[in-house]
Amino acid sequence: MAKKRQVTLTDIAATLGVAPMTVSRVVNRNGYVSDETREKVLQAVKTMNYRPNGVARNLKRQRTETVGLVLGDISNPYSAELANAVRERLWSSGYNLFICISEHSATEDITAFESLVDHNVDGIIVATRSNEEGDEHLRDIVDSNMPVVVIGRDFQYEGVDHVAADNLTGGYEATQHLIDLGHRRIGFIGADIKNRGSLKRLQGYLNALKTHDIEVDERLVTGRKEAISGVPGYSTEKMGYEGMKRLLSLPNPPTAVFARNDFTAIGAMTAIKEAGLGIPGDIAIVGFDDIPMATHTSPPLTTVRQPMRLQGQLAAEMLLRRIGDEETPERKERILNCELIIRESTVLPG
Amino acid sequence: MAKKRQVTLTDIAATLGVAPMTVSRVVNRNGYVSDETREKVLQAVKTMNYRPNGVARNLKRQRTETVGLVLGDISNPYSAELANAVRERLWSSGYNLFICISEHSATEDITAFESLVDHNVDGIIVATRSNEEGDEHLRDIVDSNMPVVVIGRDFQYEGVDHVAADNLTGGYEATQHLIDLGHRRIGFIGADIKNRGSLKRLQGYLNALKTHDIEVDERLVTGRKEAISGVPGYSTEKMGYEGMKRLLSLPNPPTAVFARNDFTAIGAMTAIKEAGLGIPGDIAIVGFDDIPMATHTSPPLTTVRQPMRLQGQLAAEMLLRRIGDEETPERKERILNCELIIRESTVLPG
DNA sequence: CTGTTAGCGCTTTCAA
DNA sequence: TTGAAAGCGCTAACAG
Secondary structure: OOOOOOOOOOHHHHHHHHHHHHHHHHOOOOOOOOOHHHHHHHHHHHHOOOOOOOHHHHHOOOOOOEEEEEEEOOOOHHHHHHHHHHHHHHOOOOOOOEEEOOOOOHHHHHHHHHHHHHHHOOOEEHHHHHHHHHHHHHHHHOOOOOOEEEEEEOOHHHHHHHHEEEEEEHHHHHHHHHHHHHOOOOOEEOOHHOOOOOOOHHHHHHHHHHOOOOOOHHHHHOOOOOOOOOHHHHHHHHHHHHHHHHHHHHOOOOOEEEEEEEEHHHHHHHHHHHHHOOOOOOEEEEEEEOOHHHOOOOOOEEEEEOOOOHHHHHHHHHHHHHHOOOOOOOOOOEEEEEEEOOOOOOOOOO | OOOOOOOOHHHHHHHOOOOOOHHHHHHHOOOOOOOOHHHHHHHHHOOOOOOHHHHHHHHHHHHOOEEEEOOOOOOOHHHHHHHHHHHHHOOOOOOEEEEEEEOOHHHHHHHHHHHHHOOOOOOOEOOOOOOOOOOHHHHHHHHOOEEEEEOOOOOOOEEEEEEEEEEEEEEEHHHHHHHHOOOOEEEOOOOOHHHOOOOHHHHHHHHHHHHHHOOHHHHHHEOOOOOOOOOOOHHHHHHHHHHHHHHHOOOOOOEEEEOOHHHHHHHHHHHHHHHOOOOOOOOEEEEOOOOHHOOOOOHHHHHOOEEHHHHHHHHHHHHHHOOOOOOOOOOOEEEOOEEOOOOOOOOOOO
């Protein structure tokens, strides 16, 4: 059952008849060792396939130069962008990144946290959606002095920094854009109306309607049947498809739709085309995220771009600050601007 | 500089006036402890914010129930699919997954390996492209008794299992498909002709031409100017764009193109459209991977699907076998079939 | 039921 | 230039 035993420092020392410390000095190239001894040791290290045991070393040093990133929805291209930004920023400060996926449930969130804590990472960045159980665990972890930063997770706790895109304004501007184009019956796909509190994009949509004195028709807001919980990327495409079908079957369907994210929008576009309707002629559509695919759909998708790279960089920097400081710094929060990208799914060129 | 000290088992034991072992027993819920003592301990654990130190525990137990996955090109959707498949398979056996990204260089590969080894993962799955330095390190790691499985990496070594898609046949069939459609001048985008050895898809292309007595025109095979090394996802789109431009500027351009992967194909499509040419009328195009975007391009992209989930599952299983067995099992190799998916970028419907 | 002893593999500190 | 001792935080094994 057990992995074959590793060769240890002591093994080397024993076969060579020197002290383990001597071997350690050679391996870490610090301290004085005679060239002769060094050679002997290096030789043995090679032939015996010795590898230093990092766990033991870390136990002593009390740090691992590693940080963990908990990622939901890894299929979504912008998760990848985020991860890369985080990694690059950490890399330049000599830190390594371990990514844990938690795509479906609070349980997975918690397992990821535990697992990272168990490996004594120096800090954790959490980029999954909020959930009660997970939040509770997270608080415990923070209380045990682990530096933590969250990205786009609705989690307020002393000592935990927070980075997010301004989804509220983003949702507002997407909707406003449709209103400016003359639309009055505007649908929302991807969340239930009762989630307005937790989904800022939906709230932005509602705010925009209100500002322009457009009454909210709750039948135009459609999510999925089951509860929304850690929805993985491509399955949201299906949600968009089904949501759009529901909207189209209404006696008085919308002339425009704002989708929770680009995958959802793409699913909705499929449904619209299947119904023999034109985009944006019959129904205009806006997404959110600006994934690479958005430029390749037909027509190309109008969407709200969020600055993923920047979010990743900032989160990494905030975490490094927490790791570096002896005193726990004040909680910081950064909400980043989004940008409306207008393409042909809402406005025909020329 | 140092993180604020963690509360330890011994701290708890000291303040409670019991033995560390007693606290350990409570925390791990094994062994007999009186209800009274248990309560006291649990109480202290809460109020003092104690968290077990996994590193120390692992040092003792000599295993971590964690495996590492080294992933290149995380922006590519099929990497995400792979990661998920691996994780799900491991999860069901009680193992955790740490993902390391190595997108650019051998150095990053090596850092990832070292970092995982340092954390004493129980095994490593490597899914990055082969490179000399990385391979060398990998051999060292294998020699030190770490279970290793590679996915799609051209790395042959005793004790290292290997899973891959049948890129050779896949490339052959993609090209054959174009030949069957009557094409004779068929380009390849995404690799240099001198990489034919390491890139099976290119070799498949060459083989197909040969079988059908079509002479290879080296000007029709175009890669990028710089050396090919760990090419990240979306940058290959640019490579496709530039490669296609080069092909179009030829005195006698191809009537069909096989692209190294779907991103490359999509980039090429952009170039074709910009030149005012039609797909597949003027130029037919085939990609590789069948990423979700392939169904949404206009026209939808003919491509070769590779079974990513299956590759992930198999790799995980092979690794678990290596971790579990006392004796090192024989090296196993599994090459999985690909499937040609015909869409409108090569054949118009009806 | 609880405590003691020893040691995982390494490094820090001090002594030779 | 090298070695010996102690201990990082935890747990297996044994003793009380």
